[in-house]
Amino acid sequence: MSTQHNSWANRLKILGFTSLSFILISCSSDSDSDSSPPTDEQLSWTQGVFEAEGTFKNFCEVPRTDTDIDGDPWPDKVGSTLHENHWLRSWSNNTYLWYDEIQDQNPANFNDPIDYFAELKTTALTPSGNPKDRFHYTYDTDVYEQLVSSGASAGYGAEWVLLQSAPPRDVRVAFTEPNSPATTANLTRGVKILEVDGVDMVNGSDVDTLNAGLFPDSAGESHEFLIEESGGATRTVTMTSAIVTTDPVQNEAIINTGSGDVGYLTFNTFGIVDAESELIDAFETFEAQGISDLIIDLRYNGGGFLAISSQLAYMVAGSGATSGRTYSQTVFNDKHPTINPVTGQLLSPTPFYSTSLGFSVNEGQALPQLNLSRIFVLSDGGTCSASEAFINGLRGIDVEVILIGDDTCGKPYGFYATDNCGTTYFTIQFRGENDKAFGDYADGFVIGGSDNGEDVVRGCVVADDFDHLLGDEQEARLAAALNYRETGSCPAVVTKSLHQAPYKPSDVYDENSLYNSQILRDRMFLKQNLILTEPK
């Protein structure tokens, strides 16, 4: 028997299959940390002087004695909080995208590595006044490493969206998954939640009960909901949570118009392997029909596999426009211009993939291609990461992208989840750039009346419409896209549905704001991904 590890894989936890070695968790092993403990001199702090991160790696206040996800003993050694802080400091200095914007603080002044990590980021603001780094996270490694079959999770199959966090609160169903408890209960987009297990969702204060009902931990939990249908009728439903599999591509349709057929699909995540096969199926239909335009609904698509977003861009633009072009180039900080500092591999651009890659379709099959020179994207603050890479990748090869909805989230960045001593850290390590070397959209792609070739994109600001199903030609954003296609103009009356306010920490929210609940903030789809000022 053999286990296929290549040279760099020895530094990384492998969660890959057979002929290809892929990483999921960066988790340096003994090979990149010194076996001898750091000296007192190395543990002293001199501002602006940094030891190699390997000097401190895996020296832990509480070393783990069990084994990692591959069955190997954790590489932890007896150390201290100070060792862990020094590792964070050196690792951030080496790999953080804006390492030179970190204020160098003495690690000995912090008693908790997580508190110290929170300081190890830029405090700069974007041109719009938002924090430049909004994506700086930690998880307990045991929590982070929970495994699922692709797309599976415990729940009802309803995506909740929080339209208003402070009383009177407004929580709606954004969409549902087929064959789920939510569809069995006839929950549809736009349904408003009035009560959960007898607790008033609109004005109540028992957030724990609301949490428990909205986000069951496992299958088999029953909770009662009082809901309000579109039109105002109310009814009580009891749903029992189940293991639900997300269906990434929904509502595929061909819309016949007087000026040609238009393809439409709702695409909610790049992060499930079935997305590859479902997109190919949809595009084969579009190709066979000879559609003249395509509308892709990415308003709730927070990203996922970059390679699938590349495939999608190829299927839109075709081989002529994409051959030899860069879909996304990974750019690390200026210490690492040519070598990925995490994998040790030579940096090379992600191409526009023209074949299946084995996610859910056998590797190497030619993808359909529509050869379109423009595409309509229905967007919102939930359009993030790999979804934005899709927009940026197409714009890099001069495929016109027209945005209908609202500005995207602004995450041209990525990181490698990195464990040290039982905590998995996420610090921004790279930026993705398109064929024109553009990747500077920290405020998202902003909808404007014209296109600046970078982060301002032509389109229409149109509020999300919870009175119509996704894919309904009367749904405001889809209707606006169809109208724009015909007339080149936006709907007469459009305003931003919610004001996007600067981020503020959770401890300054109103007492009854649902934002005070970390679980709700994390798991509920917020209208726009940024934390909003509570509507009054």
Added chain:
Amino acid sequence: MVSTVLLASACKTVDPAYAEPAVITNPSAETTAELTEVVSTIFNDRPVTLAQDVLTDTNILTIQIAEHKKDGLPVMGRIEEMPRQFQLLKHEDDCYLYDSQNDTLYPLQTVECEPIELP
């Protein structure tokens, strides 16, 4: 695939090259529980959640780290790696989960399966 794999729980050898891709024909809570236990074992007893219909339409089982969200958005929104995949194989009357990374076949006791044609 040329290696012959000695099964952990059976005193016989099976060459994966002579096993056929297959799908489950008797999906149930029992088969899901067995698959969950096998996959959890492969990942050193990490908790694993499987959908009830895994390996019923395809012979490939894909295992990923669960999606985590912050502020309503996936933490890992730009995944540059492939997930790990396993295959359901049938040899004679027996069904196996095959881990190609470790070149190991795991015999399944409760699962019934039938071969499928791959495109």
